[in-house]
Amino acid sequence: MELRHKKHLKKNLLLSTLVLFSFVSAACSSKPTMYRWNEYEAITYDIYINPGKADTDTQIAKLTEEIGKTHAEGKRVAPGLHAHLAYMYFLKGNTSAAHQEFNREKSLFPESEKFVDGILERMNK
Amino acid sequence: MMRHASHCMRFSLLMIFFISVSACATVQQQDYSNFRDHRPRSILVLPPLNESLEVDASYIYLSTISRPLAECGYYVFPVAVIDAFLKENGLPTPGEMHNIPLDKIHNILGADAVLYVTIEDWGQKFQVLSSNTVIKARARLVHVTSGKTLWLDPKMLFKDQETVVAVWWGHWSLPWSVKLCPQS
Numbered sequence: 001m002e003l004r005h006k007k008h009l010k011k012n013l014l015l016s017t018l019v020l021f022s023f024v025s026a027a028c029s030s031k032p033t034m035y036r037w038n039e040y041e042a043i044t045y046d047i048y049i050n051p052g053k054a055d056t057d058t059q060i061a062k063l064t065e066e067i068g069k070t071h072a073e074g075k076r077v078a079p080g081l082h083a084h085l086a087y088m089y090f091l092k093g094n095t096s097a098a099h100q101e102f103n104r105e106k107s108l109f110p111e112s113e114k115f116v117d118g119i120l121e122r123m124n125k
Numbered sequence: 126m127m128r129h130a131s132h133c134m135r136f137s138l139l140m141i142f143f144i145s146v147s148a149c150a151t152v153q154q155q156d157y158s159n160f161r162d163h164r165p166r167s168i169l170v171l172p173p174l175n176e177s178l179e180v181d182a183s184y185i186y187l188s189t190i191s192r193p194l195a196e197c198g199y200y201v202f203p204v205a206v207i208d209a210f211l212k213e214n215g216l217p218t219p220g221e222m223h224n225i226p227l228d229k230i231h232n233i234l235g236a237d238a239v240l241y242v243t244i245e246d247w248g249q250k251f252q253v254l255s256s257n258t259v260i261k262a263r264a265r266l267v268h269v270t271s272g273k274t275l276w277l278d279p280k281m282l283f284k285d286q287e288t289v290v291a292v293w294w295g296h297w298s299l300p301w302s303v304k305l306c307p308q309s
Binding site: 033034035037040041043044045047048049078079080081083084087109111112113114115118119 | 166167181184185187188189191192195196199200201202203204205206209210232233234235236237
C-alpha cells in the first residue's frame with residue numbers, strides 16, 4: 001500500500017513538473033533543443049493555415065535563412081527541413097538545387113535514404 | 126512582433142496540451158515489449174484523421190508533431206512534403222493516406238514506424254486553469270515491417286474518456302514515455 005502511495009506521489013511530482021514546463025513554454029522560452037525549429041515549424045503551419053504567407057519563393061527564402069541561422073547558433077538542421085527546401089526548389093523547376101538539398105537531407109539523416117533516392121529517381125525521369 | 130506573437134500563440138497551444146495531460150492522472154500501465162523489440166529509428170507521421178468540428182485540426186496538429194519526436198532522436202519524415210507527395214499520388218485525404226498498405230510504405234519511404242492519429246475533439250470547454258481549448262485524440266504507432274502496434278491507442282490509457290482530455294503529443298512526456306524518449 002505504501003509503495004503504491006509512493007508511486008502515486010512520484011507520478012504527481014512528474015505531472016507537476018510537466019505543468020511547470022508548460023508555463024515555461026508559455027513564456028516563449030522553451031528548453032534548449034537539439035534542432036532549430038522556428039521557421040520550419042512556422043512554414044508547415046502557414047502552408048495549411050495561412051497559405052497566402054507561404055508561397056514557394058517565401059518558403060525558399062525563409063528556409064535558407066533558417067539554415068544559416070541554425071549553423072550560426074551551432075545547432076543542427078531539423079530532420080525534414082532540407083527535404084522540404086528541396087521540394088520547394090523542385091516546384092520552382094530548379095532541379096539542381098533540389099538535388100543538392102535532397103542529398104543534404106540524406107547525408108544528415110541516413111534514415112531518409114530510401115525516400116530521397118526514390119524521389120531523385122523520379123525527378124530524373 | 127507579429128512573428129513573435131504567432132510563436133507565442135503556438136507555444137500557448139502546446140501549454141494547453143501539457144495542462145490537458147496534467148489532468149490525466151489515471152494512466153494505466155503500457156506494454157512496451159513490442160516497442161523494445163522493434164524500436165524505430167524513423168517515424169512517418171501521416172496527417173491525422175479529423176472527427177472534430179475544427180476544419181483545420183488535422184493540419185494544425187500536424188505542424189506541431191515533428192519537434193517532440195525529432196527531439197527524442199527519431200527521424201521524422203518532412204510532414205508537408207509527405208502530404209503533398211501522397212496527394213499527388215492520388216490520395217487526397219488523410220482517410221485514404223491512413224489506408225496505405227505497410228509494404229508500400231516500406232518499399233517507397235523506408236519508414237520504420239507509422240504514426241496514425243485521430244483527432245476526436247478540438248476546442249471543447251475545459252475547466253483547468255480556465256483554458257478553453259482542448260484536444261482529444263487517439264494514436265497508434267505501428268511497426269512497418271511486422272505490422273505490430275508499438276504503442277497503444279492512448280484512449281485506452283484513460284479511465285474516464287468523457288472528462289479527461291487525451292492528447293498524444295503530451296503523452297510523449299508522461300512518465301512511461303521515458304522509455305520512448307530516453308534522451309529527455
